[in-house]
Amino acid sequence: MPWGFGVVFSNISRAQFDEAELGNVIAGSSVICRDEMTESVDTEAFQKRLWDMFPATFSCQLSLPQIERIRWHLFPQLRIVPPEQVQLFASPQPDKPIAIPDLIKVMDLQQEQLARSMGDGHRVIHGVAGSGKTMILGYRCVEIAKRQGKPVLVLCYNKTLAGRLEHIIHAHGVQDRVSVRHFHGWCSEQLKAYGIKPPLAQPNAQQYLEALVSKVVAAVKSQQIPRAQYAAVMIDEGHDFAPEWLQIVTQMVDPETNSLLLLYDDAQTIYSTGGRRKFSFASVGIQAKGRTTILRLNYRNTLEILSTAKAFAQELLTGEEADEDNVPVITPESAGRRGAVPELIQASNIWEESRIIAQQVREAINNGASANDFAVLCRNKALATHIASRLRAAELPVVLAEEINKRHLFDGEPAVKVMTMHSSKGLEFESVFIPGICEIGQRLQADSEEMRQEAKLLYVAMTRALGSLTMLHHSETVLTERIGQAVDQMRTMLAA
Incomplete structure (x- = not known):
């Protein structure tokens, strides 16, 4: 493979280089100076300077996988190591050799350029599920935390994702300068920190929140809670935030740095009820014009899984254009990774569904898989509790999200994760099981807004799977029929 080396002097002109006689230290042909890389420079002349840095050439051309393998070695911070998201930004331990995987995965060039070149100011990334939004957030967070005095705040909606983000930050040793919180937890901490009494008890949890x-x-408005507390604020899964939440958060950014990053995918909005209010970013204090990026490629899911999920949720994912100050709906595109066809299994009852899940997980673990590879995503807490009890009865290691502090879901020994679909937002697992699909939206009209929200939630659950997706039911419903049609549509499309 041909290789070469050179130096780019971004603050020295060629005349200054020659005048200082720096050619005695490094050959002039191995240098590009400030005045040799401006927009006015002839393209061919610039290309010749690059080629002059190669002392030898060979009649071969690198393939894309070979280029990605080289980038994997040169830039460890760009590595993607699924499904262990916690290690995305971890520094390698010096006493352990680095294992080179057969399949090299790194940020694509758009992601890398975005992560490296993102300056201060407000930035909005609209990205489909699995497009690497969280990975870019982590890279950006670590970079800012290393060079700023004030702390960095990372916010998301659900506790489970907050726990996973916290692991990512801890892995890079900047936890003392970065606060990772779910939004309502952060609100509670703010009231406590500034001596403000929490609200009185309410009839239900939603009203209390x-x-x-x-x-x-009110406390921010009256300056009981100060503004500008953080060098930077980063919001993951921003589509789950109400407009008034975003208004509060934008005021927490120090005007001197003015660094705010918002990650957004309107197709994954699953927490709102009764329809969502449309709003512009400017109306909540986010200066997005000229600073908006769209990521369309899905790297998480195989072509088979993404095609099935897209076919199932077609009407949810029809692209809607919007200007930079508004929220578009982005249609995901596959990066092309292939894998197993998603399964839709009909059982006789929920107990048999549990038995099938336990059997498949047991066989995979016996063949060398880790229990951490598996997640069972349920529509509600009652079903999650039932599934967890059946898996434990089968003597499988299980962690039920509802039984522990969700921030610690990924601590401890390897275990199958059982959680609600809502709690799975922002996470990914090698193998995903979705039981009890026939119980979703049973009493809803097929064309109702409520059924549309259920379909969106199921789409989010389906796209948590990296390599294997198994859906189970024990009776036919509108949703199971739609999923069956989606699987058939995917088979037909890939066979064409």
């Missing part, structure tokens, strides 16, 4: 946010809004 609304009262909590109202308290924080």
Whole structure:
């Protein structure tokens, strides 16, 4: 493979290089100076300077996989190591040799350029599920934390994702300068930190959370809670944030750095009820014009899984254009990775569904898989509790998200993760099981907004799977029929 080396002097002109006689230290042919890489420089002349840095050439051309393998070695921070998201940004331990995987995965050039070149100011990334948004957030967070005095705040909606993000930050040793919180947890901490009484008890949890946010809004307005607390604020899964939440958060950024990063995918909005209010970014204080990037490629899912999920949720994923100050719906595109066809299995009842899951997980573990590779995503807590009890009865290691502090879901020994679909937002697993599909939206009209939200939630659950997706049911419903049609449509498309 041909290789060469050179130096780019971004602050020295060629005349200054010659005048200082720097050619005695490094050959002039191995240098590109400031005035030799401006937009006015002839393209062919610039290319010749690059080729002059190669002392020898060979009649071969590198393939894309070979180029990615080289980038994997040169830039460890760009490596993608699924499904262990926690290690995306971890520094290699010096006493352990680096194992080189057969399949090299690194950020693509668009992701790398975005992560490296993102300056201060407000930035918005619209990205489909699995496009590497969280990976870019982690890279950006670590870079800012290393060079700023004030702390960095990372926010998301659900506790499970907050726990996973916290692991990513801890892996890079900047946890003392970065606070990772789910939004309502951060609100509670703000009230406590500034001696403000929490809201009175409310009839239900939703009303209490609304009262909590109202308290924080009022306290920020009256300056009981100070603004500009953080060098940077980063919001993952920003599509789950209400407009008034974003208004609070934007005020927490120090005007001197003015660094805010918002990650967004309107197709994954699953927490709102009764329809979502449309809003512009400018209306909530986010200066997005000229600083918006769209990521369309899905790297997480195989072509088979993504094609099935897209076919199932077609009407949800129809691309909707929007200007930079508004929220588009982006149609995902596959990076082309191939894998197993998703399965839709009909059982006689929920107990048999549990038995099938336990059997498949047991066989995979016996063949060398880790229990951490598996997640069972359920529509509600009652079903999650039932599935967890059946898997434990089968003597499988299980962690039920509802039984522990969700921030610690990924601590401890390898275990099958059982959680609700809502709690799975932002996460990924090698193999995903979705039981009880026939119980989703049973009493809803097929064309209702509520059924549309259920379909969106199921789409989110399906796209958590990296390599294997198994869906189970024990009776026919509108949704199971749609999933069966989606699998058939995927087979037909890939066979063409």
